Amino acid sequence: MATRWFGAPVQRNEDPRLLRGQGLYVDDIDLPGMLHAAVLRSPYAHAKIVRIDTQAASNLPGVHLVLTATDLGEVLEPSPLLIPHPALTHPRTQLPLALHEVRYVGEAVAFVVADSRYLAEDALELIDVAYEPLPVVHSLATASAPDAPLVHEDVQGNVAAHLLQSVGNPDEVLANAPHVIRETLQMERGAAMPMECRGIVARWDHYEQMLTCWISTQAPIPIRNGLAAIFHLPEHKVRVIAPDVGGGFGAKIMLFYPEEILTPFATMRLGRPVKWIEDRRENFISTNQERGQLHEVEYAFDDQGVLLAVRDVFLHDTGAYTPYGIIVPIITSCSLPGPYRLKHYASDCQALYTNKVPVSPYRGAGRPHAVFVMERIMDRIALELQMDRLEVRARNFIRPDEFPWDVGLVYQDGGPTRYDSGNYQAALDKLKLALDYDTFATRQAEARVQGRYLGLGIGYYVEGTSIGPYEGAHVRVEPDGRVFVATGVTSQGQSHQTVFAQIVADQLGIEPQAVLVATGDTQAFNWGVGTFASRAATVAGSAVHLAAVKVRKKIQALAAELFEASAEDIELAEGKVFVKGAPQRALTLGQLAIKANPLRYTYGESARTLAAMNLAAARPGPALPPERDAPGLEADGFYSPPHGSFASGVHGAIIEVDPATGMVSFIKYVAVHDCGHLINPLVVEGQVHGGVAQGIGGAFFERLVYDDTAQLLSSTFMDYLIPTAAEIPDITVEHIETPSPLNPLGMKGVGEAGVIPVAALFASALDDALSPWHIRIREMPLHPCRLHELLQEARCHKAVLPLATEKPGAPTENCH
Amino acid sequence: MKPPQFQYCAPGVLDEALGLLDQCGTDAKILAGGQSLIPLLNVRLVAPLYLVDINRVAALDYIDARENHLAVGAIVRQRSVEQSPVVRQRHPLLIEAITYIGHMQIRNRGTLAGSIVHADPAAELPALLCCLDGEIVARSSTGERIIKAEQFFTDYLTTTLDAREIVTEIRLPWLPPQAGWACIEFTRRAGDYALAGAIAVVVPTPAGTCQSARISYFGIAATPVRGYEIEQMLIGTTLDDAILQAAAHAAESLVQDDLSDIHATSTYRRALTAEATRRVLRTAWQRCQNRS
Numbered sequence A: 001m002a003t004r005w006f007g008a009p010v011q012r013n014e015d016p017r018l019l020r021g022q023g024l025y026v027d028d029i030d031l032p033g034m035l036h037a038a039v040l041r042s043p044y045a046h047a048k049i050v051r052i053d054t055q056a057a058s059n060l061p062g063v064h065l066v067l068t069a070t071d072l073g074e075v076l077e078p079s080p081l082l083i084p085h086p087a088l089t090h091p092r093t094q095l096p097l098a099l100h101e102v103r104y105v106g107e108a109v110a111f112v113v114a115d116s117r118y119l120a121e122d123a124l125e126l127i128d129v130a131y132e133p134l135p136v137v138h139s140l141a142t143a144s145a146p147d148a149p150l151v152h153e154d155v156q157g158n159v160a161a162h163l164l165q166s167v168g169n170p171d172e173v174l175a176n177a178p179h180v181i182r183e184t185l186q187m188e189r190g191a192a193m194p195m196e197c198r199g200i201v202a203r204w205d206h207y208e209q210m211l212t213c214w215i216s217t218q219a220p221i222p223i224r225n226g227l228a229a230i231f232h233l234p235e236h237k238v239r240v241i242a243p244d245v246g247g248g249f250g251a252k253i254m255l256f257y258p259e260e261i262l263t264p265f266a267t268m269r270l271g272r273p274v275k276w277i278e279d280r281r282e283n284f285i286s287t288n289q290e291r292g293q294l295h296e297v298e299y300a301f302d303d304q305g306v307l308l309a310v311r312d313v314f315l316h317d318t319g320a321y322t323p324y325g326i327i328v329p330i331i332t333s334c335s336l337p338g339p340y341r342l343k344h345y346a347s348d349c350q351a352l353y354t355n356k357v358p359v360s361p362y363r364g365a366g367r368p369h370a371v372f373v374m375e376r377i378m379d380r381i382a383l384e385l386q387m388d389r390l391e392v393r394a395r396n397f398i399r400p401d402e403f404p405w406d407v408g409l410v411y412q413d414g415g416p417t418r419y420d421s422g423n424y425q426a427a428l429d430k431l432k433l434a435l436d437y438d439t440f441a442t443r444q445a446e447a448r449v450q451g452r453y454l455g456l457g458i459g460y461y462v463e464g465t466s467i468g469p470y471e472g473a474h475v476r477v478e479p480d481g482r483v484f485v486a487t488g489v490t491s492q493g494q495s496h497q498t499v500f501a502q503i504v505a506d507q508l509g510i511e512p513q514a515v516l517v518a519t520g521d522t523q524a525f526n527w528g529v530g531t532f533a534s535r536a537a538t539v540a541g542s543a544v545h546l547a548a549v550k551v552r553k554k555i556q557a558l559a560a561e562l563f564e565a566s567a568e569d570i571e572l573a574e575g576k577v578f579v580k581g582a583p584q585r586a587l588t589l590g591q592l593a594i595k596a597n598p599l600r601y602t603y604g605e606s607a608r609t610l611a612a613m614n615l616a617a618a619r620p621g622p623a624l625p626p627e628r629d630a631p632g633l634e635a636d637g638f639y640s641p642p643h644g645s646f647a648s649g650v651h652g653a654i655i656e657v658d659p660a661t662g663m664v665s666f667i668k669y670v671a672v673h674d675c676g677h678l679i680n681p682l683v684v685e686g687q688v689h690g691g692v693a694q695g696i697g698g699a700f701f702e703r704l705v706y707d708d709t710a711q712l713l714s715s716t717f718m719d720y721l722i723p724t725a726a727e728i729p730d731i732t733v734e735h736i737e738t739p740s741p742l743n744p745l746g747m748k749g750v751g752e753a754g755v756i757p758v759a760a761l762f763a764s765a766l767d768d769a770l771s772p773w774h775i776r777i778r779e780m781p782l783h784p785c786r787l788h789e790l791l792q793e794a795r796c797h798k799a800v801l802p803l804a805t806e807k808p809g810a811p812t813e814n815c816h
Numbered sequence B: 001m002k003p004p005q006f007q008y009c010a011p012g013v014l015d016e017a018l019g020l021l022d023q024c025g026t027d028a029k030i031l032a033g034g035q036s037l038i039p040l041l042n043v044r045l046v047a048p049l050y051l052v053d054i055n056r057v058a059a060l061d062y063i064d065a066r067e068n069h070l071a072v073g074a075i076v077r078q079r080s081v082e083q084s085p086v087v088r089q090r091h092p093l094l095i096e097a098i099t100y101i102g103h104m105q106i107r108n109r110g111t112l113a114g115s116i117v118h119a120d121p122a123a124e125l126p127a128l129l130c131c132l133d134g135e136i137v138a139r140s141s142t143g144e145r146i147i148k149a150e151q152f153f154t155d156y157l158t159t160t161l162d163a164r165e166i167v168t169e170i171r172l173p174w175l176p177p178q179a180g181w182a183c184i185e186f187t188r189r190a191g192d193y194a195l196a197g198a199i200a201v202v203v204p205t206p207a208g209t210c211q212s213a214r215i216s217y218f219g220i221a222a223t224p225v226r227g228y229e230i231e232q233m234l235i236g237t238t239l240d241d242a243i244l245q246a247a248a249h250a251a252e253s254l255v256q257d258d259l260s261d262i263h264a265t266s267t268y269r270r271a272l273t274a275e276a277t278r279r280v281l282r283t284a285w286q287r288c289q290n291r292s
């Protein structure tokens, strides 16, 4: 069968609706009699709760319910530990409302339900909480200090987990190598900041004894399962719907956020629908964050620039709790080798508690850190040996004939870190051309003569995507000829309604516009996990494909019967089904769907047409013979990958730095990406563009700055700087396609890719632009003030940096 | 992020608004474009009992090119000023400063007067008013007074305006025809408040030296800052590199010592202020020479 839609730049099915303002987000849901909730949050990063007085709040007219921890009864349980791990020896998760102690600014303390959100917020001001402040752990440095205060009284040294992984014999190689360098590299916190914050509307239907929740989440099915267990309801009496979701970027894969339990609790208590919408101020202090890590890395290389061994000892800031286990640092640990043939590698990570918002994956999920470390290493090798930066990388690449490549580490899904396919040199060659790499040195020299400082940076990454355990899909032909597809993965902007439609369209011979894709509604599809880890298109897409293949077979079998032909001769094209060579005598898919239901009653135009056609009469015997086990043209498909597939890519950029002000602008940006077979290049490019923008934000604009009492100083969009269109350069995206052998369509994930190498690339470009001052970037994110400070230091010292232990200079004047 | 309860009043004539202020005093706040006030209400940093919306006072909606100055009524949007033909023709420096304010959507609502009264030290318009020795016309139920820019801004978001007064008009003097001018600023993103910025006007003699100069800064202290000392240094010079260097150096001392935040330490602000001085004077000087 000729593939027609797979791989084509099909316009998005979701756009006409979204662009006309017909999207439906949680806050658009307005039910009769609905009440509104607000959350009282801790103003302290660490404190004992001595007393809570809610009397005045409860007495405020219009207030229906005020909840504190002691009102929750058996629902007062720590949130489940989603992903346990043997190295996570001291997991701690959060209560829906804090009972005796708060451990970060923003932790939920009380929940108010009132006639309006305005009143609910008025009531919050009337709740009187007596806190007794405790010593605060505000940074990894404090958390790891010998006499550090403890975030959890019973967790010594604040160590939640200690994860050790190694391959080969790094100690020996490091001891005997010709060149060994040790550096400290640091990455600080940033956050997902989806345009739509979190939110939930919960409704208890007394007549149906059913709980329905609309939640802005990436994981409705796991939430449905959890709510059923928490509230002792059968799973089919809980429906969770993720309607249109305005961005998640990982932060919405977390469950349970307290409000996801408190809002259903309140609706069941009050018998009225309850809405809670997270505002931006809350989002800054209550939605999970990421990125804080401190790496002490030691690496060895030979005179040819071949990397021999790496020992990376790092601290990971996990915040106040570990709801999502240690997925982020595991990914960091496994992603560090990247595209290189690293045979000797030791990774030693401690996940430390701090009095800050808990950490769970945010787009990139530990990979930007790993790539930052590894790409800093590659640039340093080039610098030390006076070699070309790209040449050093080329010398270390895993070659195309070496796949599958076993990195030798256990990945986040518990399976091997085994690269299924790739062609790293091909992507680098494309990048070189697109950046006009060979002429850059000349351009740079010319610019310097005019006092302009250009720098070129690159960042290479390999990204584990498409992990299990599984996803599923249901495909059904409707009597009107349209095809209904349902899957458990949600969409928070990924274009599932388009790419899944393309996959089905190819099998059933229809246009993608004729396929209706339902995502994120537990009533529409009941099995699955969610959209995260760059897995939806690959894992759910494969399931959609398998289901569509089954439906195609059913169509062919039924049509063969009706046309008295053989199934192999049945063709599907342009919404019609016919015998090869005889398209004039065709049934529409809809007519066939009617025929697939052996009912006496038929309705409508199609039914009349069918009656007039000379089709084979029904066979005697049961209407549904054993070979047609069910009525209708529908099927479920499930796909469970053997292990993740590994996408890869390399980005390059040219920047200009103004050394007088530390201001930086991007002049050119190229991303070469390999996610196996592309379902839709437009969609892939969109994903990469968004990722790059987020990466540039994370490298140069967005910073979560905490003071030493762990108060967030950048807690509004005036201070947490999301780049706008004005700050993001045009981005050229080029593709390499090395298909994955692991799934039927040869796909790999792309969702997180764009963001991953940007910090590494930015550091690389800054080093290059500022090479006259011998600047070596060892921290991310940067900002002009800090860059200016680094330049000032370099201007003062003028000396070349020493090679031995090197740390990011302590900020001299509170330049946070 | 919802405001606490307040009473909303929308008078149609100025006297009614003044009467309301007279009754409510400090319990009332005037609402103009709302681009600064509404966020403050939403985060409950201000909680007035009364909100007096002056947007319906049609008498405050005018742009008037008078002999000595441009007069802008209190409810004129920044965007209307920006698009006004007379302003475009006769006050290009105002246009240059205004287009740095936020984004078009914000300028569509925000007023010139609102920005002046809000008195954010990092805002462009208060610094412009200081640079030009402009005036603020304020009315209360007891009468009208005219306040010089120099006397208006007293501290961070604080002015000498009385709670019972409404600013009715902003007066921006014209520049001499031979003057050169410029407004430049350093921001993290397009449309942000400035980390540091400067506005300058220089007037050349026919012989090509500097006859007079004005320079003011924003984002560097609790109020807009006029660089009087620098202005004096420039007179009689040709603004060569040495003079610009000296001016930049002098500008550093105008930066408030403890003005340090997560985006800029005072050291960094000093560096930016020095650089802004060099650039704004260079551009202003080039512009006036181009004219003659």
Ligand SMILES: Cc1cc2nc3c(=O)[nH]c(=O)nc-3n(C[C@H](O)[C@H](O)[C@H](O)COP(=O)(O)OP(=O)(O)OC[C@H]3O[C@@H](n4cnc5c(N)ncnc54)[C@H](O)[C@@H]3O)c2cc1C
Pocket: B029, B030, B031, B032, B033, B034, B035, B036, B037, B038, B054, B074, B100, B101, B102, B103, B106, B109, B110, B111, B112, B113, B114, B115, B116, B117, B118, B122, B123, B124, B125, B165, B166, B167, B168, B191, B192, B193, B194
């Ligand atoms: C995203 C964003 C970016 C921005 N960026 C910038 C920027 O780069 N530069 C900049 O300068 N500004 C910026 N602003 C602020 C904008 O310029 C505001 O419009 C301006 O500061 C206030 O004008 P307003 O008409 O909106 O006043 P309002 O918000 O209505 O009022 C502001 C204050 O002035 C008082 N007030 C208003 N009018 C009068 C009057 N006639 N008499 C007495 N009191 C009065 C009010 O009571 C209130 O206290 C930005 C705003 C936003 C939302």
